[in-house]
Amino acid sequence: MPAPAKTTDAAVVAAARRLLEAEGPAGVTMQAVAAAVGVRAPSLYKRFADRAALLAALDAAIVAEFAAALDAPPGDDAVADVAAMAARYRAFAHTTPHGYQLMFSAEVPWTEAVAARRRAAAAPALAAVARLTGPERALDATRALTAYLHGFASMQASGAFRFGGDPEPAFALGLSALLARFAGEAVSKRRRPAPPPA
Amino acid sequence: MPAPAKTTDAAVVAAARRLLEAEGPAGVTMQAVAAAVGVRAPSLYKRFADRAALLAALDAAIVAEFAAALDAPPGDDAVADVAAMAARYRAFAHTTPHGYQLMFSAEVPWTEAVAARRRAAAAPALAAVARLTGPERALDATRALTAYLHGFASMQASGAFRFGGDPEPAFALGLSALLARFAGEAVSKRRRPAPPPA
DNA sequence: ACCTGAACACCGTTCAAGT
DNA sequence: ACCTGAACACCGTTCAAGT
Numbered sequence A, B: 001m002p003a004p005a006k007t008t009d010a011a012v013v014a015a016a017r018r019l020l021e022a023e024g025p026a027g028v029t030m031q032a033v034a035a036a037v038g039v040r041a042p043s044l045y046k047r048f049a050d051r052a053a054l055l056a057a058l059d060a061a062i063v064a065e066f067a068a069a070l071d072a073p074p075g076d077d078a079v080a081d082v083a084a085m086a087a088r089y090r091a092f093a094h095t096t097p098h099g100y101q102l103m104f105s106a107e108v109p110w111t112e113a114v115a116a117r118r119r120a121a122a123a124p125a126l127a128a129v130a131r132l133t134g135p136e137r138a139l140d141a142t143r144a145l146t147a148y149l150h151g152f153a154s155m156q157a158s159g160a161f162r163f164g165g166d167p168e169p170a171f172a173l174g175l176s177a178l179l180a181r182f183a184g185e186a187v188s189k190r191r192r193p194a195p196p197p198a
Numbered sequence C, D: 001a002c003c004t005g006a007a008c009a010c011c012g013t014t015c016a017a018g019t
Helices: A009-023 A030-036 A051-070 A078-095 A097-102 A112-133 A135-157 A168-183 B009-023 B030-036 B051-070 B078-095 B097-102 B112-133 B135-157 B168-182
Strands: none
Touching (some): A009 A030, A009 A097, A051 A078, A078 A097, A078 A135, A135 A168, A168 B135, B009 B097, B030 B051, B051 B112, B078 B112, B078 B135, B078 B168, B135 B168
């Protein structure tokens, strides 16, 4: 009758999280995770239906980390707030590349629960962008900005931009183009005088 | 002494290409590729050092496909040329998602040869952007644009943007913001009158 | 109730043996 | 020269048997 649990769901996910960042997704094997919590691989199937379910739980933990990393109280400059959030986004992707990439990986099966978590995590970003664009354009603007941030982060992570020098000016150029348009085009460049008539 | 080759490197890569698009990267196993060319898995090791080398050859084939899909003769409107290239970029990613994604996958080991192929494939895009920005800003602008296109394509492929309706207006918004900045800010929006003095 | 060893199907990879 | 079966280490997963 004694059946002492040797571990917990949370401990399993935490072990998976450590393995992910240390070894990449291929290092998150059922055997390695089990060993990290002092158990044999078959025991994990009492807690998670299969490896995909474990990865989905890991994804949930990472989305929470990510949302916390993006979070900051709004200041009085909406442009600066969004720019700062963009910087935090990049910092997270750079600091924890495997965790970041798992959120976009096909290894995490797409379910309604996954989608709901992402929407919840995106809400503060949407709100910050809305302060810049108004509510009408907030969704489109957030999508465009997120695409840009994700594209830059993932290309940098996968080794693109390895030549031709510093990618920072390129990042700044694209970001300022987006923010300027979102804010109504009067932000980071003075208007030039009208061109002379033809 | 007879030792008739049953297949060729090109046939192996072509079989891998078909498997990739049909089943995703996990479907590209040495056994499945071998079976597709009428051979047993160990024979593939006479042609490719290991699965990573096969994937590198597959990547080369895909980069060539991609470059061909982007290619088009320049017209007389540089903005329209870049916008059209962006549309072809998206079309490729949408039509052949697994092929597209392999180019950014960690499964393809990063080597100097891989990097050289990518630079060659990016040259026409760089040239098209240079017609818009001048040579000084062309590299930064191409990087920013590529990040945006890649981000949008990969988020759409991974199922983001599944809610809140059509992602097309978001794509158009971000693209026009980038192109307007690249072209010097006078493209898709009329200047507003100067704000009244404070 | 939870844990375990043994087993199965499936990988990538090596290698001695065939022709 | 190229191909093959057999073998090995390693996966994910199942299940009967232990406590």
